[in-house]
Amino acid sequence: MGMDVLLVLPVLIPFITGIVMLVFWGRRDIHRALNVVGAALLLVAGIALLDGVSRNGIQATQLGNWPAPFGISFVADLLSAIMVVITGLTALAVAVYSLGSMDEARERFGYYPLLHIMFMGICGAFLTGDIFNLYVWFEVLLMSSFVLMALGGERAQLEGSIKYVTLNLLSSALFLSAVGILYGAVGTLNMADLSQQLSLLNQPGLVTTLAMLFLTAFGIKAAIFPLFAWLPASYHTPPIAVSAIFAGLLTKVGVYALIRVFSLLFVQNIALTHGLILALAGLTMVTGVLGAVAQNEFRRVLSFHIISQIGYMIMGLGLFTSLALAGAVFYIMHHIIVKMNLFLVSGVVHRLRGSYELKDLGDVYKVYPWLAILFLIPAFSLAGFPPLSGFWAKLMLVQAGLQVEQYVIVAVSLVVSLLTVFSMTKIWAEAFWKKAPAPTQSNTQSLAFMVVPVVGLALVTVVIGLSVQPFYDLAQRAADQLLNPAEYIAAVQSASLALR
DSSP: OOOOHHHHHHHHHHHHHHHHHHHHTOOOHHHHEEEEEEEEHHHHHHHHHHHHHHOOOOEEEEEGGGOOSSSSSSEOHHHHHHHHHHHHHHHHHHHHHHHHHHHHHHHOOOOOOOOHHHHHHHHHHBBBBBHHHHHHHHHHHHHEEEHHHHHOOOOOHHHHHHHHHEEEEEEEHHHHHHHHHHHHHHHHBBBHHEEEEEEEOOOOOHHHHHHHHHHHHHHHHHOOTTTTTTTHHHSSOOOOOHHOOOOOOIHHHHHHHHHHHHHHTOOHHHHHHHHHHHHHHHHHHHHHHHHHHHOBHHHHHHHHHHHHHHHHHHHHHHSSHHHHHHHHHHHHHHHHHHHHHHHHHHHHHHHSOOBBBGGGOOOOOOOOOHHHHHHHHHHHHHTTTTSSHHHHHHHHHHHHHHHTTOOHHHHHHHHHHHHHHHHHHHHIIIIIIIIOOOOOOOOOHHHHHHHHHHHHHHHHHHOOOTHHHHHHHHHHHHHHHHHOOOHHHHHHHHHHHEEE
């Protein structure tokens, strides 16, 4: 299969899956089967794309055979390909989990087609080489994610959805404004072309203003300090399968966009922009983990942890060295899997105990020791315990910080790790260890569908931790590509020349 086809398959597969489901509207059995098949095919396509990029370098194709910068480029470097693989993995996990956790009413009202249209938007955002097209893909995933969050119409859902969509629409408006000013300044929207044109633009004030606009727009989507209020207000309201995919993937699209534009486009005034990003990283870590410590609901604790962990990812971008960016890439890989798994575990606890409130839970370790182990693996990994994946991710970032003598951010990251342990211990003590406050009735209906993805993701976390070298090498190569934009630009130019 040609690389041109592989580049568009991660967008086409969920799109076709969603369309076929719409053709069979009302056929819940067909939707459930297609849901798993489509997610599995997306994972296979992602692995094939990553293999191709790893062997042959950055790949690009021009949609509609229009050469860059006039046509829309699809570009896959190692970072894009890694993100597509993780999208496929999480899609498959949530597809299987949904079979056991999603209620029939939501399934009949388009839950599965919406899920796959969202995956299409996510993969499109990872692969596009055009800044306006990135905006379009953001809107595709925003529309589908908004409906997924509101689907069911419960009061808490609608309340969370309004906060979610309002701030994300503000982000989109800022993004579109920045794109308009950018196009007015340099006359192109192709990111490879923008990289060259911005380096020639002798207007540092304008470039800095554009950088701040993009930082704010993507900062809202990534939930960095102080733009994160929408996330803990909304992520605990939808069904757990939706919460899990949002927690794992959606904010990382914003992080990916930040890494892409601040490694490819805005690299002139590194001291200012990356210094600011580093300060925001520290504040994001601290406010997120303090919020988690103060919560008493399983999913709200985990929601605040998302914010805290985003701080580590943009710490790597702020440090902006080869090891730091490799640490950020590794951290994203580790975090998506671990965070999603913790949400899935909370859903299993809810199925067995009937509540997400920590005060109402208890005795889970005594009655379900296997579930306690499945919680401890991602919890320890999130906190950075060796030899799990989170330890290696944090070690890379700490080493990178020490190399460039950024001792404050290193100290902050270590203190936040300790507070992460504390808040995980709080969940353990309340939900798993203490005696249950009242007798509970277990509901084990369709539990196997929910447990299998949890076990699978836990195994992935352990494998990454115990055989870290290939994953470290992959992250390091992705970082080296990010620090060398010439390779990205050359791939797009080569794809365009092939058309002429």
